[in-house]
Amino acid sequence: MPDTAPSAGFWKRNQLRIAPILFLAPGALMFLIYVLIPIVQSVWISFHDWDGLGAKVWIGLGNYAELLDDDTFYVALKNNLIWLALYLLAIPMGLAAALFLNQSVWGIRLYKSLFFFPFVISQVVVGLMFTxxxxxxxxxxxxxxxxxTGAEVAILADERFVTLGIIAAGLWPxxxxxxxxxxxxxxxxxxxxIEAARMDNARGWRLLWHVILPQLAPATFIAMVVTVIGALRSFDLVSIMTAGGPYGSSQVLSYFMYEQALSEYxxxxxxxxxxxxxxFLIMMVFITLFIVRMIAQERNR
Incomplete structure (x- = not known):
């Protein structure tokens, strides 16, 4: 009994500090193993010439120097920027759909199901459908x-339209x-x-802009982050619909990475x-900008 009393007293004195750590520890451990360590390993591997099986050969910044001279890299980077610019349209389109569906009218559940359907199907299925x-x-x-028009257009075989066609497929889900x-x-x-704003004669766009959208800021932040990540890692649809073609014109960085590291090329x-x-660095730049802006907005409130 005298041996357990000090430990019990220690737990009571430090419970509020230790309990959160114990709850966070499993998630933090998983984050370390499956996120942080792979990131460090990827950076380390990028300084080597390695086929995945044999011995690694240190070449320093050689891979990055070669990347800067690779025309395919610039095509993929340009396409990723196009993806990023157009993919952000999903946010206002999603807001418009949500405002339309946030009504109490007959049959609204059916409409919600129809709008929800693209989210639950696989990207592979979406790619095949749009193909x-x-x-x-x-x-x-x-x-x-x-x-x-009387003209025949092969969207996925035309270098001018192929990236736009794939982005349209991605915008749906x-x-x-x-x-x-x-x-x-x-x-x-x-x-x-909302009721106070209506008493002040706020209607339509004024009510949406000054009252509703500020309260939707957390949802907007999550939508921004997820959409940016989705635009920059646009692998599934490119792989299914074109495999980077025609002639590499729809190449993106994620598929370019796959081709170089894991394919027969x-x-x-x-x-x-x-x-x-x-x-990863491009993603971090955009996500950091969003986080900094969100923190600044919270401080100004």
């Missing part, structure tokens, strides 16, 4: 273009995801603030890791 949709011989889109975030936010709005793990590091 058939764009098919020049039987695709609905190609048939509509032919009916309107991404808009559904943003819609879900905003629907959740709309259900948690403060009704007192090379098994160049070091070069692929260098591409991954560049992609």
């Amino acid at each position: 058939w949709f764009y098919a020049p011989d039987f695709g609905l889109f190609s048939q509509a273009i032919h009916w309107l 991404q808009t559904a995801y943003c819609m879900i975030l905003y629907l959740t936010g709309l259900n948690n709005l403060n009704p007192e603030q 090379g098994y160049r793990m070091g070069y692929g890791a260098a591409i991954a590091v560049v992609l």
Whole structure:
């Protein structure tokens, strides 16, 4: 009994400090093992010439120097920037869909199910559906273009339109995801603030801009981060729909990394890791900007 009393006293004195650490420890351990350590390993591998099986050969910044002279890298980087710019359209589109569905009218649950459907299906299925949709011989889109203009357009075989076509396919499920975030936010709005704004004759755009959108800031932040990450790691749709073609015109950094590191083109793990590091740094730049802006807005409140 005298041996256990000091330990019991220690727990009571430090319970408020130790309990949060114990709750966070499993998640922190998983984050360390599956996120931080792989990031460090990728950076380390990027300084080597390695085929994934043999011995690593230290080449310093050689992979990065080669990357700067690789024309495919610049094509992939340009396409990723196009993805990023157009993919952000999912946020206002998701907000518009959420505002439309946040009504109490007959049949609204059916509409919600239809809008929610793209989010639950696999990216592979989305890619196959839009591949058939764009098919020049039987695709609905190609048939509509032919009916309107008399011209035949093969979206996925045309260097001018292929990236835009893949992005349109990606916007479908991404808009559904943003819609879900905003629907959740709309259900948690403060009704007192909205009622007070209406008493001050705030209607329409004024009510949305000054009252509703500020309360949806957390949902907007999550939508921004997820959309940016989705735009920069756009691998699934490119792989399914074009495999980077035609002639590499739809190449993006994530698929370029896969080609170099894990496909039959090379098994160049070091070069692929260098591409991954560049992609990670680009993601971190955008995410850091969002976080800094969010913190500044919170401090100004």
